[in-house]
Amino acid sequence: MANGLSITSDLDKPKIFECPSCKQTIDTASSECRFCFASIDPTVAEAAAAKMARINRACSDASYLKIAALCAPAFLLILFIPFMTLMGEIGIIFLEVAVPVWIALWCFRFLRIQSDDPDFRRAKKTVLIVGVAWAIVVGFRIL
Numbered sequence: 001m002a003n004g005l006s007i008t009s010d011l012d013k014p015k016i017f018e019c020p021s022c023k024q025t026i027d028t029a030s031s032e033c034r035f036c037f038a039s040i041d042p043t044v045a046e047a048a049a050a051k052m053a054r055i056n057r058a059c060s061d062a063s064y065l066k067i068a069a070l071c072a073p074a075f076l077l078i079l080f081i082p083f084m085t086l087m088g089e090i091g092i093i094f095l096e097v098a099v100p101v102w103i104a105l106w107c108f109r110f111l112r113i114q115s116d117d118p119d120f121r122r123a124k125k126t127v128l129i130v131g132v133a134w135a136i137v138v139g140f141r142i143l
């Protein structure tokens, strides 16, 4: 889906990736690693750079999701402020719908990425925690 949207110009192309031998972040344009001098296959480099860009995107999306989920307690507090109840209600209803949609989209886009990148693992955990927290909050509201 994301590939269909992006008009690939050289400016958009991810240009950094992790050296397969020393794990330093290097440029796809170089023919050898500037740290360990291992030779770089440009095809491999571009694939690795594209993967790294997707992982970075997955991490930032997960942190936006976390921020949105952290707004829920704020909306709950607003419920107790006179004349602001409606705003709090709208905010909570919006999050009730938006959070699961967001989680589903995130999983659809990023869950298949095979990586043991610690940031990516943290992002997966964040999405899981937000999902569980959402289920608990919505469960309580239904009861």
Ligand SMILES: [Zn+2]
Pocket: 019, 020, 021, 022, 023, 024, 033, 034, 035, 036, 037, 038
């Ligand atoms: Zn290297």
